[in-house]
Amino acid sequence: MKRHRMQLPREVIVGEGTIDTVTEVFQRLGFSDSALIVTGYKTMEVAGKIVLEMLESRGVEVDYVVVKSSNVDEVQKVEEKIRINRPQVVFGVGGGTKIDVAKISSANQSIPFISVPTTASHDGIASPVASVKGFEKPYSVMAQAPLAIIADTEIIMKAPKRFSISGCGDVVAKLTAVRDWELAHKVQNEYYGEYAASLALMSAQLVMENVELIKENNEEGLRILLEALISCGVAMSIAGSSRPCSGSEHLFSHALDLTASKHALHGEQCGVGTIMMAFLHGINWKTVKQTLETLKAPTTASELGVTVEEAVEALIKAPTVRPERYTILNEINMDSHFAEKLAKNTGVID
Ligand SMILES: [Zn+2]
Numbered sequence: 001m002k003r004h005r006m007q008l009p010r011e012v013i014v015g016e017g018t019i020d021t022v023t024e025v026f027q028r029l030g031f032s033d034s035a036l037i038v039t040g041y042k043t044m045e046v047a048g049k050i051v052l053e054m055l056e057s058r059g060v061e062v063d064y065v066v067v068k069s070s071n072v073d074e075v076q077k078v079e080e081k082i083r084i085n086r087p088q089v090v091f092g093v094g095g096g097t098k099i100d101v102a103k104i105s106s107a108n109q110s111i112p113f114i115s116v117p118t119t120a121s122h123d124g125i126a127s128p129v130a131s132v133k134g135f136e137k138p139y140s141v142m143a144q145a146p147l148a149i150i151a152d153t154e155i156i157m158k159a160p161k162r163f164s165i166s167g168c169g170d171v172v173a174k175l176t177a178v179r180d181w182e183l184a185h186k187v188q189n190e191y192y193g194e195y196a197a198s199l200a201l202m203s204a205q206l207v208m209e210n211v212e213l214i215k216e217n218n219e220e221g222l223r224i225l226l227e228a229l230i231s232c233g234v235a236m237s238i239a240g241s242s243r244p245c246s247g248s249e250h251l252f253s254h255a256l257d258l259t260a261s262k263h264a265l266h267g268e269q270c271g272v273g274t275i276m277m278a279f280l281h282g283i284n285w286k287t288v289k290q291t292l293e294t295l296k297a298p299t300t301a302s303e304l305g306v307t308v309e310e311a312v313e314a315l316i317k318a319p320t321v322r323p324e325r326y327t328i329l330n331e332i333n334m335d336s337h338f339a340e341k342l343a344k345n346t347g348v349i350d
Helices: 018-028 041-057 072-085 096-108 161-172 174-188 194-209 211-215 219-239 248-259 266-281 285-294 308-321 336-345
Strands: 011-015 034-039 061-066 089-094 113-117 148-152
Touching: 011 018, 011 219, 018 041, 018 113, 018 148, 034 041, 034 072, 034 096, 041 061, 041 089, 061 072, 072 096, 089 096, 096 113, 148 219, 161 174, 161 194, 161 211, 161 219, 161 266, 161 285, 174 194, 174 248, 174 266, 194 211, 194 219, 211 219, 211 285, 248 266, 248 308, 266 285, 266 336, 308 336
Parallel strands: 011 148, 034 061, 034 089, 089 113, 113 148
Antiparallel strands: none
């Protein structure tokens, strides 16, 4: 039997004002002396400062580093800081990119990390994978699961609504991601974990059933979305890869990042990708589209801010972005004619 390793978070705390639990969680996990906070300019103001002050008040030696985006230079900057300070734990405080940098740099330096998201824009807030620009691969790679996740809904609610809507797109994407995984298992005998697949699918279904609540941008809706995003992160931890959460719809989004001059948020692109890939899989793409429309999420190329040519090019490029990831795109010949027809049939382009 091949060995299968699962790395799961030990504490997940979701709710109003949960940022107050930072020192409690820090101590409960066995830390006492030192920490490094990885954050952004804005998120330092919104949450980073609170974490810093709370830890300092307990006599913890805390340093912080402000990063702009998730790229190789920023990761190296943080790794350098970790090498010098040797903190016991790294806090990633911010949106997806800040958490990605914290996750990958701490993993590279064999230090645990705690995720404190300030947005609910994608499932990276709880997953063991991270996406960093400038590395060979334009998609997420294995890093490490957060030791703890502290998601304060009061803080996340202050972020623009667009981020949570994008998070919904990233969750809805699991409908096609799981189909692609099943297909890869059938065709290529790839490892398939029923439990991880069910968890990802259930998250998508829960978000779809609760769109009316989520679109209100209140505590209750946000909590459903956060639990779904965290469950998706856990699904990846159980699967030991991003497979249950990232299929052909993600390949379309990665391809758009590479081809479009100006692109939209990750979850927004994945949502549009899901509409088209659901069509290819023969599942109910109209329900996916309606769900996104209800949320006022983009459902067309123009709503994503990309041209018809860029959307078509991304579809053609999608199967080549990650050749080892077998999806529905491997079963068809995605030439310009097919790509255009697919985008037209699903209303992504006129
Ligand atoms: Zn995603």
